[in-house]
Amino acid sequence: MSAPAPTAPSRPARPQILLTVKERVQLTPHLVRIVAGGEGMALIEAREHTDAYSKMLFQQPGTNLTPPYDLDALRAELPAEQLPTTRTYTIRRIDLDAGEVWIEFVVHGDEGLAGPWADTAKPGDPVVLRGIGGGYSPNPDADWHLLGGDESAIPAIASALEAMPAGARGRAFIEVSGHADVLDLVAPAGVEITWLFRGEAAAGTSTVLVDAVRAAEWLPGQVQVFVHGERSAMKALRPYFTDERGVDRTQLSLSPYWAYGRREDRFQAEKREPIGQV
Incomplete structure (x- = not known):
């Protein structure tokens, strides 16, 4: 036995x-x-x-x-x-x-x-x-940075911008409800911040973040990506970064912070299921 x-x-x-x-x-x-x-x-x-x-x-x-x-x-x-x-x-x-x-x-x-x-x-x-x-911090050796997310990612994006060296370059895309939700963030002069407004659309139902990231100019050199937010948006952006742009996986931090229509306990449980894979 x-x-x-x-x-x-x-x-x-x-x-x-x-x-x-x-x-x-x-x-x-x-x-x-x-x-x-x-x-x-x-x-x-x-x-x-x-x-x-x-x-x-x-x-x-x-x-x-x-x-x-x-x-x-x-x-x-x-x-x-x-x-x-x-x-x-x-x-x-x-x-x-x-x-x-x-x-x-x-x-x-x-x-x-x-x-x-x-x-x-x-x-x-x-x-x-x-x-x-935690697991991400801005890579000082990156040629440029691409950051993105909705309101849930603002704390991490703001912290990352503050931690970047003065000569850093890049783009940050932040989705919020409207103009009243815009913050005056501290960032290097070479990092452009774009605020995206979803208007009356409920958080988690708009494509403004995905559309803006895909339409943005792709700068030359090695990029470091940090994009977090609602699950469906993260699912839409992963193949763009990995397949279309060939971003090195060691330089890609992309995962959902939440999922539309899900409480956190269910959202966390679904990470182990096909629906939760990003």
Whole structure:
């Protein structure tokens, strides 16, 4: 009788980083910045990646739970709909000297869980992070850069633009609802920022980003690409970069941050299914 196959060790849970809201800043009608800090900053290290992100834990309205959350105990005590929910957000900035992290949220009325939380957050409210990851930073050896995305990618794009050397060249395409959502981003003089307006179309249903990227002049030399946003747009752009333009895969960062009509738990689950492959 053969021995049973060894069980792969489970990945240890990332420690919960407990912070509190220091300030809420309304950047545009649809974008809110939460500045957080506190003793939990001791668990955060400086990162070179400009697409740093974290899993955030949000408690359900009315549950009045106190972080850190003992998730195993809560699963045994509470129905699933009352458990804290995980959402993934890009960290706009980590400032260890100031003891702050900036996290920016897209807000569309009372839709979802994280957006409404950010819309009403006040100093002292808890912020619970589970580790910080990331994988992209501008390559100083690239001849030019191409960046793109919708509102969900603004924090990462803004961080990347700020991190580029003064002589960097490139194009950045950012899809938003309208003119009121335009931000004054810091960027090298040689990087042109184009704001794309989808108007009355719902986020995730417009082709303005795909159309603009495909129509843009393709500059000579080695390009580094960073394009993130809604899943269908990312699916449409991948063959353009890999097949039509022959972008080196080591210089291509392209993946969806969200999918139209999907909550994050379903969106994350679909990454393992054919529909979620980009």
